[in-house]
Amino acid sequence: MVRNHSISGKFIQTCVGALVLLLALGEVGQAQTKSPKRGLAYGYHSAADMQALAPGISWWYNWYSRPDAGAATIYPGLNVDYVPMQWGRDLDGSAVTADRLATNIPAGAKYLLGFNEPNFRSQANLTPTQAAALWPVLQEVARRKNLKLVSPAVNYCGDCVTENGTTYYSPTQYLDAFFAACPTCQVDYIAVHTYVCEERWLRDKIAELKKYNKPIWLTEFACGDMPASQITLAVQQKYLMDAVNYLEKEPAIFRYAWFSGRNNEIPNINLLGASGQLTALGQEYVSLPVNGEPGRLIPVATRASSQESNATGAANATDNNINTRWASAFADPQSLQLDFGSIQTFTRVQLSWEAAFARDYQLQTSSDGVNWTTIQTVVNGDGGVDNLTGLSGRGRYLRLLGTRRATTYGYSLYEIEVFGPATTALRTASVSASNSATTLDLYPNPAETQLHVALSGGARLRSLTITNALGQTVLTSAGPAAELTIASLPAGLYVVRATTTDAQQLTQRLVKR
Structure with missing residues (x-):
């Protein structure tokens, strides 16, 4: 077949790092689809x-x-x-x-x-x-x-x-x-x-x-x-x-x-x-990893030294939504602090930067939120995705400390994802093992009129939110409802976000016919 197109720095880790990461995940990596x-x-x-x-x-x-x-x-x-x-x-x-x-x-x-x-x-x-x-x-x-x-x-x-x-x-x-x-x-x-x-x-x-x-x-x-x-x-x-x-x-x-x-x-x-x-x-x-990688640690709280506006708060960097972001004031230094509620081991951190990224920054850990230990220093970063592997850190807190901005704007981060060792559960140690593997199941999917919702692992549903492709909330449900009427929604792609009674956040795509 003949085709004719008219088509109008540095790695923090190379693609080899991604391969090493998958091998290091051991049993967890093998289970990943x-x-x-x-x-x-x-x-x-x-x-x-x-x-x-x-x-x-x-x-x-x-x-x-x-x-x-x-x-x-x-x-x-x-x-x-x-x-x-x-x-x-x-x-x-x-x-x-x-x-x-x-x-x-x-x-x-x-x-x-x-x-x-x-x-x-x-x-x-x-x-x-x-x-x-x-x-x-x-x-x-x-x-x-x-x-x-x-x-x-x-x-x-x-x-x-x-x-x-x-x-x-x-x-x-x-x-x-x-x-x-x-x-x-x-x-x-x-x-x-x-x-x-x-x-x-x-x-x-x-x-x-x-x-x-x-x-x-x-x-x-x-x-x-x-x-x-x-x-x-x-x-x-x-x-x-x-x-x-x-x-x-x-x-x-x-x-x-x-x-x-x-x-x-x-x-x-x-x-x-x-x-x-x-x-x-x-x-x-x-x-390259699939969204929803195993081993991710979920913070119980996220705070920042500053935020550009009410729409760019610290929690946006840990909400599992690639279309929201934290953005700081236009000055150096700035920091983003994650609280995991208990002592954790950190082996990998992935940062998804917006165009206003950090040229120089440090990752630091702390057990008390006062005394900090630097576990990674990045100089002359190039933005995009920084996949920092091979880390060795422990603490209740993890802090991203930006010391030099790449632009005249502040620091702007879509998502920070933190991972523990291969044996680390999907959530922090305060969540029971039976709930750490909780999944959100939707059926049928695609659906036309009725949507059934189920949670595995014995988890209980607190609330549901459905957003459309523009990020607009189109349907909400409070309580343990297991069935939703979606007949009035236009055909298209939606995201169903469930909150469990033990504060887990689970998401799943829904195709509405």
């Missing part, structure tokens, strides 16, 4: 390629409606889904029809991806009206095969389609026109591509699409929007780590796919070398 979100945009797999990638990806697509021959017989047994796509107006050299497309789609498929970059004249090259006129073919196939439909996959472009005097440069511009031309069309998910090189710009691209209140598939991403000479392996590794950390924790993201396995359009993007051999970048992508 791979991410249901993580996938790959790639064709031409060999069987050995698929076997190498399978431990870390749950799905892939190849811009076509049949899997590539090398992987066709092996992927079902590796717990990897194939997702078919109808690339454009044609299929195998002639106009697509429902009969021919349905014949191509293999048994077991659950989704059908829409047109590939239709606003690019060099790609699917469909105006919004043309795409809308062709969409009923995809709907008919979805009906026959019981598939969910993913929207046309749009991207910012240069050489774009034009219709009625309008040139469709942006994803939302195109999708708005597509939905206007096809108001009753079935679209269950939104798809987008982006080749930005910083996590903050990736956030912006995803935020633009949340207005549709549908789960989002990021079906192509890599660092590509900078001069090729600047896209070193280290730059690509850094962006991959930052982006995956965000995508795993972003509730609006249903699935994401790196571009690509082997490709020479963008420097240093390949996950595969020789057949069945992962590159350094491939090892990183396969081994």
